[in-house]
Amino acid sequence: MKKKKYMVYFAAIAxxxxxxxxxxxxxxDDTAAGSxxxxxxxxxxxxxxxxxxxxxxxTDGLVNTLIISFFALIIGLFLGFIIAILRSTFDMMPKKxxxxxxxxxxxxxxxxxxxxxxxxxxxxxxxxVIFTMPNANKIFVAILSFGLNSSAYIAExxxxxxxxxDIGQFExxxxxxxxxxxxxxxxxxxxAFKNILPALGNxxxxxVKETSIAGYIGINELTRGGDFIRSRTYEAFIPLIxxxxxxxxxxxxxxxxVEIMERRLKTDERK
Amino acid sequence: MNANDAxxxxxxxxxxxxxxxxxxxxxxxxxxGEVLVIIGxxxxxxxxxxxxxxxxxxxxxxxxxxxxxxxTKPSTxxxxxxxxxxxxxxxxxxxxxxxxxxxxxIAPIKLKNVPKVEAQKKAMDILTRVGLGDRASxxxxxxxxxxxxxxxxxxxxxxxxxxxxxxxxxxxxDPEMVGEVLEVMKELAKSGITMLCVTxxxxxxxxVASKVIFxxxxxxxxxxxxxxxxxNPKNPxxxxxxxxxx
Numbered sequence: 001m002k003k004k005k006y007m008v009y010f011a012a013i014a015x016x017x018x019x020x021x022x023x024x025x026x027x028x029d030d031t032a033a034g035s036x037x038x039x040x041x042x043x044x045x046x047x048x049x050x051x052x053x054x055x056x057x058x059t060d061g062l063v064n065t066l067i068i069s070f071f072a073l074i075i076g077l078f079l080g081f082i083i084a085i086l087r088s089t090f091d092m093m094p095k096k097x098x099x100x101x102x103x104x105x106x107x108x109x110x111x112x113x114x115x116x117x118x119x120x121x122x123x124x125x126x127x128x129v130i131f132t133m134p135n136a137n138k139i140f141v142a143i144l145s146f147g148l149n150s151s152a153y154i155a156e157x158x159x160x161x162x163x164x165x166d167i168g169q170f171e172x173x174x175x176x177x178x179x180x181x182x183x184x185x186x187x188x189x190x191x192a193f194k195n196i197l198p199a200l201g202n203x204x205x206x207x208v209k210e211t212s213i214a215g216y217i218g219i220n221e222l223t224r225g226g227d228f229i230r231s232r233t234y235e236a237f238i239p240l241i242x243x244x245x246x247x248x249x250x251x252x253x254x255x256x257x258v259e260i261m262e263r264r265l266k267t268d269e270r271k
Numbered sequence: 272m273n274a275n276d277a278x279x280x281x282x283x284x285x286x287x288x289x290x291x292x293x294x295x296x297x298x299x300x301x302x303x304g305e306v307l308v309i310i311g312x313x314x315x316x317x318x319x320x321x322x323x324x325x326x327x328x329x330x331x332x333x334x335x336x337x338x339x340x341x342x343t344k345p346s347t348x349x350x351x352x353x354x355x356x357x358x359x360x361x362x363x364x365x366x367x368x369x370x371x372x373x374x375x376x377i378a379p380i381k382l383k384n385v386p387k388v389e390a391q392k393k394a395m396d397i398l399t400r401v402g403l404g405d406r407a408s409x410x411x412x413x414x415x416x417x418x419x420x421x422x423x424x425x426x427x428x429x430x431x432x433x434x435x436x437x438x439x440x441x442x443x444x445d446p447e448m449v450g451e452v453l454e455v456m457k458e459l460a461k462s463g464i465t466m467l468c469v470t471x472x473x474x475x476x477x478x479v480a481s482k483v484i485f486x487x488x489x490x491x492x493x494x495x496x497x498x499x500x501x502x503n504p505k506n507p508x509x510x511x512x513x514x515x516x517x
Contacts, residue, residue, distance in 0.1 A: 172364035
């Protein structure tokens, strides 16, 4: 069954390519008149990817995209979980002292600012305002910017997961003699994580695709790579569709991984 | 500490939620081995009292001494005190992501540094005692309500507590499952463990309680042996309460 589903995806992509290709062919000029569709298609592939080793723009871009996505995700998860745990702990306190109130206020302000401004603006501010030294590593700036951006969203996802766990679980843990932190680690977070996995998967997907704006600060990532080929060959269709397909494949792999994880965490359900 | 000193001593306990005064000065001493059954109309503060004892609710004022240690003092290590005082909840609150065996062993392993093998062996003994030895590798969602509550009691026992607090342990069960849980509780009572039990099972109270306490308006309105309380009630509210349920 599963295999069939993937065949359907690939068939869909192939059909799309064919349709677009035909349109390009039909509306193209007549210089290639006489030669068949496939010949022209092949010529275009050669022009866009083989000539001057242009495929390297795609693969180099892919590597950068993956590096930025992966490390941004790590930062996002790490900060997101910490913010969520702190905030839900403050929410649970009957009386907050002044220290907790200040931290809570700072965290809320952080979430508001990060979620309230476009991530492109955040990236530009990070590069042109905060890291102004000329030798600043662009990839590092992008990782930090996307990581912070993602942390705000992940924080709220995780917090919703913690709130979704029955308060009785918390009381059970505490009544056995576990500390607040132990109760979180052993009982609340594992259950919360299971509940939020689909939402987290969503956030991962958004993050990967959002790195496509990293080209704005001059990083040669996937999108910029495709766009660069377009600017050299004056051929928009093939490089951009290729880039789109690469993103699609990354997201499909990611979706699959989240799906596998979901299944493995389903141990407590009725079998 | 004297042998005849109270194990739990509650002095002038008050608890209010905003303007709602739930406990209005509770005083009681509980001795080792006693089986205390707490009855009363809903909203009278029975559950709140029980939850105050292990500080799941923070009392507004008053003191609670467990083995001479004031658990209400902020300087007391409440987690250490709670390990002596287990709680069984109305809704079981088993950990759904763990097997029954792990539910029983996680607290002894993590909190008392009991070796895993030893903890598992003891857990199996306790599970057999509550009649669930064959369900050790199941998950809570695969059990019936009565079985879940028996596991919850077993989980409390695995920590070797001095006292177990039961917060309406049979109220969320189907009528036909109430019996199996009460059986386990009766067996526990006979074994000499100290029990505090909020319940509406008057038959259970009559049979196993060493003392019955009637709560009304956040104070202990009557306190005596089951015979005194059920056969010879003095408080008019208690008379009214008993006439409605018996």
